[in-house]
Amino acid sequence: MSELDLKAQKLVLKAQELDAADELAALRGKFVLDTASDPADLEDLEDLADLSGRAGDGDGAGVYLDGNSLGALPAAVPAHVDDVVRRQWGSLRIRSWDESGWWTAPERIGDRIAPLVGAAAGQIVVGDSTSVNVFKALVAAVRMAGDGRDGRDGRDGRDGRDGRDGRDEILVDATTFPTDGYIAGSAARMTGCSLRPVTPSEVPGALSDRTAAVLLNHVDYRTGRLHDLPGLTAAVHEAGAYAVWDLCHSAGALPVGLDEYGVDLAVGCTYKYLNGGPGSPAYLYVRRDLQPRFDSPLPGWNSHAEPFGMRPEYTPAPGALRGRVGTPDILSMLALEAALEVWDGVTIESVRAKSLALTDFFLECVAAYVPEGRVEFLTPAAHAERGSQVALRCPDAGDVMKRLIENGVVGDFRHPDVLRFGFTPLYVGFGDVERAGRVLGDVLVS
Numbered sequence: 134m135s136e137l138d139l140k141a142q143k144l145v146l147k148a149q150e151l152d153a154a155d156e157l158a159a160l161r162g163k164f165v166l167d168t169a170s171d172p173a174d175l176e177d178l179e180d181l182a183d184l185s186g187r188a189g190d191g192d193g194a195g196v197y198l199d200g201n202s203l204g205a206l207p208a209a210v211p212a213h214v215d216d217v218v219r220r221q222w223g224s225l226r227i228r229s230w231d232e233s234g235w236w237t238a239p240e241r242i243g244d245r246i247a248p249l250v251g252a253a254a255g256q257i258v259v260g261d262s263t264s265v266n267v268f269k270a271l272v273a274a275v276r277m278a279g280d281g282r283d284g285r286d287g288r289d290g291r292d293g294r295d296g297r298d299g300r301d302e303i304l305v306d307a308t309t310f311p312t313d314g315y316i317a318g319s320a321a322r323m324t325g326c327s328l329r330p331v332t333p334s335e336v337p338g339a340l341s342d343r344t345a346a347v348l349l350n351h352v353d354y355r356t357g358r359l360h361d362l363p364g365l366t367a368a369v370h371e372a373g374a375y376a377v378w379d380l381c382h383s384a385g386a387l388p389v390g391l392d393e394y395g396v397d398l399a400v401g402c403t404y405k406y407l408n409g410g411p412g413s414p415a416y417l418y419v420r421r422d423l424q425p426r427f428d429s430p431l432p433g434w435n436s437h438a439e440p441f442g443m444r445p446e447y448t449p450a451p452g453a454l455r456g457r458v459g460t461p462d463i464l465s466m467l468a469l470e471a472a473l474e475v476w477d478g479v480t481i482e483s484v485r486a487k488s489l490a491l492t493d494f495f496l497e498c499v500a501a502y503v504p505e506g507r508v509e510f511l512t513p514a515a516h517a518e519r520g521s522q523v524a525l526r527c528p529d530a531g532d533v534m535k536r537l538i539e540n541g542v543v544g545d546f547r548h549p550d551v552l553r554f555g556f557t558p559l560y561v562g563f564g565d566v567e568r569a570g571r572v573l574g575d576v577l578v579s
C-alpha cells in the first residue's frame with residue numbers, strides 16, 4: 134500500500150467516526166442534494182423530499198461545497214411554494230395579504246432570522262437585495278451621525294457641510310465584496326461625504342471625529358477571514374460613529390451577537406447559509422433604540438405608519454418596519470420562510486462547532502493529499518479568524534475548479550486565482566470533506 138493510500142485509509146476512517154458522532158448529521162435528510170437526478174425530470178414534487186433521504190449515500194451524489202454562494206434546496210420548500218402559488222394566490226387571491234399573512238411576512242420572517250444573528254425580535258425586516266439594504270443602512274447611518282451618537286444635534290458644535298456635526302467621511306472595507314463598495318461610493322456622493330477604503334485591521338487607526346459611518350464585512354467573501362465584530366464595533370462607537378455590518382458570509386454559519394455587541398445596523402442575504410433560494414430577499418437589522426432615528430433614504434409606502442391611508446405626506450412606521458420599501462416579493466419570501474424551518478431546534482452554536490470541525494478536517498485532508506507548496510492557504514488557521522469557508526490560492530485555480538466540478542466536487546472560483554470551498558454544517562458531512570480533499574489532491578497532482 135502506498136503512503137498516500139495509507140493516509141487515505143486513515144482519513145476515511147476518521148471521517149466515518151466524525152460522521153457517526155455528528156449530532157447534526159440527520160439534518161442532511163432535510164435537503165435535496167442528489168445531483169445524479171435532475172429534479173426537473175421528477176413528476177411529483179414530493180419525490181424531491183424522498184430523494185433527500187438518499188442524499189447521504191455518498192455514491193452518485195456529488196459533494197456540494199458552494200453553500201457560501203447558493204445554499205442547497207430544503208426539501209420542504211417545493212410543496213410550500215406550490216401551496217403559496219396554487220392555494221394562496223390561485224384561490225384566495227387578494228385575501229391572502231391578510232389571511233395568508235403576506236402583508237406581515239417581512240417582519241415575521243425577520244423575527245425568525247433574528248435568533249440566528251443574536252437579535253431580539255422586532256429589529257429585522259426581510260426584503261429587497263443586500264445591495265439595496267446596504268444603501269438604506271449606510272445613508273441612514275450617515276444621517277444619524279448628523280445628530281451625534283446620542284441623538285442630540287451638534288455633539289461637539291462643529292457643523293459639517295449639511296449640518297452633520299463635521300462628520301463627513303465613510304470608511305468602507307477595502308477588501309469588500311464589490312457591491313458594498315459601489316453602493317458606499319454612491320451613498321457618499323449623495324450625502325456629501327468622502328469615501329475612504331481601508332482594510333478592517335486599519336479601521337481603528339483610520340477612525341476620527343470626521344467618521345460618520347463604517348461599512349464592514351463580518352466574513353471576507355474571498356479569503357473566509359472572520360473579522361472582529363465586537364472589537365471593531367466598539368472602536369467605531371468610541372469614535373462616535375456608526376457601524377454597519379454585512380453578514381452575508383456569517384449569518385447561519387456562526388454566532389453574530391448583534392444585540393450583545395451593540396451593532397447599529399446590519400444587512401445580509403438569505404441565499405447562502407440560510408438556504409432561501411436564488412435571489413431570496415435580504416434583511417436589514419436596525420437596533421431597537423436607533424429605530425426612532427432611522428431615516429430611510431427609500432421611504433416607500435410599505436414603511437408608512439398608515440400604508441393604506443394614501444396620504445401625500447410621509448410618516449414613518451414605528452420600529453424596524455421603517456426598513457421596508459415597496460410590495461414584498463411574496464413568492465421568494467415565503468420560499469425563504471419554508472427554508473428556515475430546518476432551523477427548528479438547531480442552535481447556531483452547534484452549527485459553529487461543526488463548521489470549525491469541518492474546516493479543520495478539510496485543512497487536514499488538504500495537507501495530506503495536496504503536495505506541499507501547490508496551494509497557498511488564504512483562510513486563517515486560528516478559529517477566531519475563520520468563517521465557514523476555506524480559500525486556497527493557486528495560479529491555475531480556474532482550470533482546477535473546472536476539473537473538480539467535472540469530478541463531482543462543487544466549490545467555486547474567484548478571480549484571479551482563488552478556489553473557495555464553503556461548508557454548510559446543516560448538510561455537509563465529514564465523508565464529503567475527505568472526498569473533496571482527495572479529489573482536489575488528484576486534480577492538483579495530475
Ligand SMILES: Cc1ncc(COP(=O)(O)O)c(C=O)c1O
Nearest residue numbers: 262263264310312354379381402
Ligand atoms: C458580502 C456580500 N455582500 C453582498 C452580496 C450581494 O448582494 P446582493 O444580494 O445584492 O446581490 C454578496 C454576494 O452576492 C456578498 O458576498
Ligand SMILES: Nc1c(O)cccc1C(=O)C[C@H](N)C(=O)O
Nearest residue numbers: 201202203310354355381412547
Ligand atoms: N448572488 C449571487 C448570484 O446572484 C449569482 C452568483 C453568485 C452569487 C453570490 O452570491 C456570490 C457570492 N456573494 C460571493 O461570495 O462571491
